[in-house]
């Protein structure tokens with residue numbers, strides 16, 4: 040071997056690593072650029088206010104106390120609608136995951152009703168439930184219900200059958216098999232469903248508050264639109280996305296706690 | 302408790318998997334079942350434990366199981382079948398939870414089973430934190446904690462590497478020397494059969510029929526010694542001669558669909 | 559007579575450049591297909607725009623909101639519709655100016671009614687002083703209906719916060735909510751109010767013109783259009799005012815007892831209005847919806863200042879909006895009720 044040459048490295052890459060600073064930097068850069076462009080008058084002030092104006096609008100909402108009222112009203116509707124829709128969805132979804140008859144009966148109904156945009160049903164809900172809180176809660180509840188059903192029963196299917204055979208081989212009663220094997224085993228799928236339904240609830244609260252709501256983030260955004268208060272409108276949108284981030288953080292914490300075993 | 306299998310036949314949707322299995326197993330005996338892939342070994346074990354209904358024939362338990370047995374027919378699974386969300390102690394306790402034992406009694410039994418399988422320090426560990434061998438120890442502890450009359454082991458060591466398998470074989474022998482039970486041990490590993498079994502049932506390729514029953518006269522306790530090597534190797538050779546051609550045909554069959 | 563003179567003068571002043579240009583000047587106006595837009599329909603059909611050398615294009619929208627946006631964004635040169643909080647926010651940024659009047663609430667001319675639901679009426683909601691404690695359906699926050707309630711509150715001495723407002727987005731929803739007894743009362747345009755009363759779903763308990771006369775609608779133009787094409791705007795206003803006079807002649811007549819009368823002049827104009835309004839109204843519906851429009855296009859100027867101040871007090875219009883800067887009073891002579899500086 041006369042010539043000794045080092046072997047060239049050709050591995051590495053294709054391995055996403057968490058980068059903490061990059062997202063923050065991108066965020067700051069975009070906002071900064073936007074502020075600069077507004078300040079230089081490159082952006083039409085009439086149709087796109089600067090970030091600072093949006094922050095000022097948010098500040099105004101905090102100081103006059105309307106922020107709490109709007110967020111409180113929306114959170115109330117989201118929480119109630121989500122809890123009701125989730126409870127009903129889990130009950131039906133788990134039943135469909137466990138009983139063949141329930142699945143045979145439920146699947147066509149769910150498949151037929153799931154794709155209907157719940158916003159299109161809003162007028163119907165208003166006829167049924169009036170223009171008060173019930174129609175708003177129902178809109179969110181229905182929107183949450185169907186994805187929860189589907190998440191729950193597919194999650195049941197994804198529980199390894201050998202675990203159920205094992206439980207049977209130890210003589211566990213059927214109820215114990217449901218609570219000790221099926222439900223915990225379906226938890227990852229159910230929690231993944233929660234992420235989707237939480238976003239759906241946030242989307243639907245805006246639609247639900249279009250009709251007859253005095254307070255609420257959706258009502259606020261809508262009236263800001265009607266009043267051409269673009270800074271207020273964007274402040275409302277900012278609130279929504281902050282709410283979305285908060286919900287996602289909470290769900291992340293729940294997932295980490297409940298699914299520690301994964 | 303003795304077992305008697307009478308004319309066990311099973312078919313899946315017209316596919317005949319087992320055909321007329323007659324077998325007697327005496328109390329305290331270890332019977333290994335070997336045979337080519339797909340010959341119906343798991344099916345037979347499922348029928349014995351009551352997880353599968355045979356198309357024809359019956360399984361008789363003769364004599365009462367020991368009085369303290371909570372689950373007379375108990376399985377150890379090839380893939381361990383542990384609940385990933387329960388820690389080691391809770392996985393073992395699962396088998397006891399519906400038997401109305403007091404909490405203290407349950408804890409005591411679990412601790413005993415863990416000690417017997419060398420898992421004492423790992424009571425709080427989650428399955429994902431354990432090696433394969435440790436996981437199967439949990440499966441074994443879970444089976445022992447209910448004091449089974451008949452232990453049904455379906456390739457319990459197949460998912461483990463050779464060294465771990467060796468260690469667990471020794472442990473199983475030690476446990477069986479202390480805990481009285483009848484064992485049906487399905488394996489495709491001829492060494493395991495030669496080392497652990499009192500008798501080896503050799504099944505033909507599908508539909509599974511009993512081809513030969515090989516009795517091993519040397520006591521299991523002595524088979525681990527270096528001097529026993531020729532005997533064990535002899536049994537192995539004999540078993541291999543019996544299933545070699547069938548195994549090749551079975552493999553071809555699988556390959557050609 | 560004087561209107562004719564003004565129009566003729568305006569025509570004289572502006573005819574020259576139109577001729578030299580050799581072609582008709584294009585100008586667009588954003589409007590609703592409502593009876594209240596009648597003057598522009600009349601000016602179009604009777605050729606008043608053409609007389610002025612204008613080639614006018616109508617851009618129709620289905621709500622007041624997009625009309626203001628269209629003019630502010632320069633998608634239309636002029637707009638004509640009701641004055642809302644949204645309008646003032648856009649105009650307040652200098653995007654457009656009010657130049658002439660459209661509908662107003664004038665005593666003796668039914669336009670917008672206070673309507674109580676059947677149940678609320680039976681329970682005693684029989685006059686506009688009884689609004690406190692009621693749930694009232696309106697179209698949108700910052701709409702003309704919202705302001706009308708605000709004025710009523712001031713006149714009758716209650717706080718608007720004593721009324722629960724339900725924004726329902728559309729007249730159809732407002733009507734449905736009233737029929738469903740989901741609100742105690744609503745404000746509805748005459749045509750809809752009559753229909754509801756006929757159905758037995760509600761009862762008209764008063765008219766806005768009886769309580770708070772005000773300048774409801776206006777003709778406005780983009781600031782850039784006024785600055786760069788002033789003569790065109792002047793010609794447009796001339797034709798518009800001429801049509802307003804025709805409209806007043808036909809639809810705003812009253813007999814000795816003060817009752818409105820509609821003669822042959824109205825019959826002559828009704829087909830013109832029917833041609834543009836959607837859904838196509840019957841002759842009776844046109845008459846019922848014919849709001850008061852000043853024959854000379856004059857604005858109730860002080861009221862516009864009051865509107866801005868009210869919206870500002872409610873936090874619906876930015877504090878820095880100056881009513882005086884939203885108005886360009888130079889296109890129409892003798893505006894009404896002009897505040898002294």
Ligand SMILES: Nc1ncnc2c1ncn2[C@@H]1O[C@H](COP(=O)(O)OP(=O)(O)OP(=O)(O)O)[C@@H](O)[C@H]1O
Nearest residue numbers: 313316318337338339340341342343344345489507
């Ligand atoms: N649930 C089932 N439905 C249909 N066919 C099945 C089913 N389970 C097993 N079989 C078929 O029955 C035959 C016997 O299966 P079994 O699992 O008992 O064989 P085995 O001896 O345990 O095989 P291996 O050594 O691969 O574990 C095989 O051909 C298999 O494909």
Ligand SMILES: [Mg+2]
Nearest residue numbers: 342343344455
């Ligand atoms: Mg098998």
